[in-house]
Amino acid sequence: MERAVIPRRVLLLTAAIAVIGANSLALSPIAATVATSFPGRSAADVVTAAALYGLATACSALLLASLSDRIGAERALVRALLGLSASLGVAALSPALWTLVAAQALAGLAAGVALPAIYTLTAQVAEKGRESQTLSFVLTGWTLSLVVGVGLAALLADLLHWRAVFSLLALAAVGLALGVSRCHDWGVRTVGEAPSSTLKALRIPGIHSVLLNVAAYMTAFYGLYTYLGPYLGEVLQLPASFAGLAIAVYGLGFGAAAPLGRLVDRYGATAAACVTFAGLMLVYLGLMAAAALPPVLLGLCLAWGVANHLGLNLLMRQLAEIDPAQRGAIMGLYSAITYLCVFAGALLYRPIFTHFGFAACAWASAMLVLPALGWALGQWRRKQAALE
Incomplete structure (x- = not known):
């Protein structure tokens, strides 16, 4: 039952x-x-x-x-x-x-x-x-x-x-x-001192590094996603239907990654984070290299959706486990950063797109994932040291 x-x-x-x-x-x-x-x-x-x-x-x-x-x-x-x-x-x-x-x-x-x-x-x-x-x-x-x-x-x-x-x-x-x-029956809520303000959750030890990773990660996504349509339509002169197809393919990749969550549970979040963030960096670099090849871009959009889903899963799981008693406030910070990055990504990537093109935007996104990869590798090294 x-x-x-x-x-x-x-x-x-x-x-x-x-x-x-x-x-x-x-x-x-x-x-x-x-x-x-x-x-x-x-x-x-x-x-x-x-x-x-x-x-x-x-x-x-x-x-x-x-x-x-x-x-x-x-x-x-x-x-x-x-x-x-x-x-x-x-x-x-x-x-x-x-x-x-x-x-x-x-x-x-x-x-x-x-x-x-x-x-x-x-x-x-x-x-x-x-x-x-x-x-x-x-x-x-x-x-x-x-x-x-x-x-x-x-x-x-x-x-x-x-x-x-x-x-x-x-x-x-x-x-x-x-x-x-x-x-x-919504499960057992962790009882503790609930914060009077979401901003007070910023005092939780260890939360700043994860939130900075979230901010860089979301800026990388929204910055590139914002200019994908304009690049396909204005630069490559492709029809609007192709831009819609690219977005749909990304969405299908994002949804197709759902069953892979069990692999994270099986092999551990630390190992999965190293593989996922490294894979996402490769996808962004692939988008940079194949910027002038529409069919290849479509395939990479599928991989982009898969990698982005797994990366998002890992970051959110890390936040959820920091302090269960203040989980609502922590997730509030996550949501606020996400929606602020919609604006930040569009704003910061505009001069890059205007002066250097879509490929440069993809390179910038790869570099913004680098902190998350470094954090994951650090977690993995600490875990290996503890086992030894």
Whole structure:
């Protein structure tokens, strides 16, 4: 019976990631359609809502994520999902663009609470010895949002109306809130002194090095990902469908890596980290070398998705194990850094892309993974020394 309950909890968490991710990714491809509902507005004006969503998510993760430690991650997730549903409902009914922008900002505040709560619950419900496998499964929610959510949003916008996209996501968020509230066995929460602020988690010994690795890792990804589309379209003069295919292939690789989480549990996180970060560096260097070869780029995008999934899994697992009593606050810091790196990556990589090209961006990403590889090798050496 217990084995039947665990998959249901994990599925709820995966679905919650998918809904949150779908909202964050869906606005860009339907921006032009949304703009037609607001006279005098352009697609660029609509994308402002997506930018504010990301900024609000980062701020919320910094200021509100510690709620998971104070009231319990499951209660925080239910409240966040209800807030997300209300925000998306307002977005669906927006009479003016400023209403849509405000609604997306409120949705970002809810997402900043929900994401750390989801990662906290994932650590709580994971069976001993299956932590990475469980986290890998939950992370496939991002693949669902990228591959299924974006495509479904575009289809609904074409067949019905863009308002149907946000209406459906609002209903899904309510259904998930109900499902989470009715599932009472969310594992044992580590009891301790919960931080009054997410920022206080920065005092935890050993957290700074991991967060710096996360910041470099995320900047490497978002910086290169941001300019992949412009490179394929403007420099290589490939159709937009090819750029969409490259992103879909990346998403499929990210999702296909989920079963590999069991290998991390089997062989240990330290050994897996050395192999994963070294492999990711090779992928980035491969993207640099094959920048002018579109078919090879597609294959490397698949490998990119696989390596990125495993690297993300390892960094999040390391954070989750630092201090279980403050796991919500720690995951809040992780979420805040992630969304800040969306802006940082685009900003820092722009002059590199403009003056030196996509290949230079790929090289920069490889160098940004170097600290994580050095950290993993250091962990491995210490482990080997302890065994001797």
